[in-house]
Amino acid sequence: RESKSKNVGKSARKARRAMLLRVLWDISKPTYVYAGYYQLVTVLVQAFNPLAVQYLLRLIERYPDENIFRKGIGFAIALFLCSVVDGIAQERHKFLSFQSGILIRAATAASIYHHMLNLTSKGKQHLLTGETTNLVSIDCQKLFEVCQEGHLIWSCPLSMVIVTILLLVTLGPSTLVGMVSMFCLVPIVKKVVGKMMIIRRKRFIHTDKRVDTTTAMLQAIKFCKLNHYEDKFLKRIHDARREEMVWVRKELAYLGLTMAMTVLTPVAACALTFITFALANGGNTLSASETFTTLVLFSVLRFPINYAGKLMGKAAQGLEACQRIADFFERDAHQEGDFLNGDSGKNEDANDVLLKVHDGSFTVGGYEGELLEEDDSEHRPTGFDGFSKASFTLSGINFSVKRSETLAVVGPVGSGKSTLLHALIGDVPSKASEITMRGSVAYASQSPFILNATLKDNILFGKEFDQKLYSRVLEACNLLPDLSQLGPAKDLTEIGERGVTLSGGQKARISLARCVYAQPSI
16 A cells, blocks of 8 residues: 555656646747757758768779869868858757746746745745755756757757668678667666666755755854854754765766766777778778768767767756756645635725634644655655644634724734734635635734845835825834934935844834835735
C-alpha cells in the first residue's frame, strides 16, 4: 500500500511538471518555433560544407596541371554563401532563443511572486525564505539557460545522423568502428546525468538552508550586533555551506567525468576510423579528398558529441527546476473572490453589512501532515512528525459590521485578537466558518511594513496622487509634526530599509495613513 501511494505521488508530481511545461511552451511558442527553423538551416548548411570541400579536392586530384577555375568557382561561391547563411541563421536562432528565455524567466518569476503573496497559512507551512529565493534566482535562471539551447536537443541527433550517412558514403563501412565508439558514450552519459540529478536534488536542501540562515541574519542584523550573535550565525552558515559543498564536489566530479569522455571520444573515433580503413582489404590508401572530408565531417560531429553531456546535464537541471516550481505552485493559495460575497460594496447604504462572520472557528497550528507528499520525505524538515507542537483555536465567533460602524476587539494577551484579524485577511485557516466581506479591505499590521522609499511613496503605495485627500490623511493621522522632524525634504525624505530611520510610532502612523489613503470599504 505504501509503495502504491508513493507511485501515485510521483505520478502527480510528474503531471504537475508536464502541465507547467505546457504553459511555458504556450508562452514561448510564437518566437521559439521560428528559432527552430533557423537552427534547422544551420544544421543543413554545416552538413553541406564537407561535400563542397570534397568536390573541390577531387577536382584538384583529377586535374593537377589544369586550371579548374571555371569548374570550381561555383562551389567556392557556395562555400562562401554557406558561411554567410550559417552565421545569420545562428545569430537569429540565438536572438529568438534569448527572447523566449527572457519571456519565460520573467513570467515564471512574476508568477512565483504573485503566488507567494496569495499563499494561505497552510501553503506557507515549512516554506523557507531561502527556498523562495532560490526559485527566483536559480530555478528561473535554469529555465532561461535551457531555453537558449533547447533546440539542440533535436538538432544534435539530426546532425549526428546526417554526418554518419555522409561518412558511410565517403569511407564506407570503416566509419562504423568510429561511430560505434562515439555512440557507446550516450548510455554512459545518460547514467551519469541521472546520478547528477539525484545529487543536485540533495544539494538544494542544504542550499535552501544556507540562504534562509543568511537572510534571517541580514533581516535581524541589528539584533545580531546588539547581542553579539555574529559568530553563532557565521558558524551556522559555514556548517550549511560545508554540507552543501560535499554535494557540489560530487556533482562537479560527475560533470568533469562527462566532459572528459565527450572531449576524448571524437578524437579516438577519428583515429579508429582511419586505422580500420587503412588495414582493411590489404591496406587501403587515403586520398587527400577522403582524408580532409572525413576530418571536416568529424569536426562537424565533434560539437554535438562534445555538447551531448553538457546538454543532457542542463536539461536535467531544467527539469528539476521545473519540478520545484511546479511543486511550489501546488501550495494552497487564496483564489480571487475567496472572501468576497455579494456586490462590491460601492452601493452607499448605511445599513449595508460589509463584514459578517457566522460560527467562526479559526485554528493556528494543528495537523500539518497533508502538506507534504509521500515521495517528499527527503524534503521533510528534521524532526517533523506531521503534527504541530503548538495549536490555538478560536471558536464561536459571530459578529457583523455595517457601513460607517467601528468595532473594537478587546481582550487580554493571548485571547486571540490578532488571530481573528489574521483570519479575516486569510492568513489563518477557518473551519466550517462563513465569512462575508464586501468591498475593498485595508489592514494596518501590528508590525508595520515600510518600503525603502520616500514617506510619500509609502503612503501612496502605488495609488494615484490626490493632493486634497493626501493633505487630509496627513492631518488625520497626525503626521504633520513628524514631517517637520524629518528635515527640509519633509514627505520626500527617503526612509531606510524596513523603516530603520523611523520610530515605532512613526512607522505605525505611516501604516495607518496608507490604509486611510486607500479609501477601503473595510
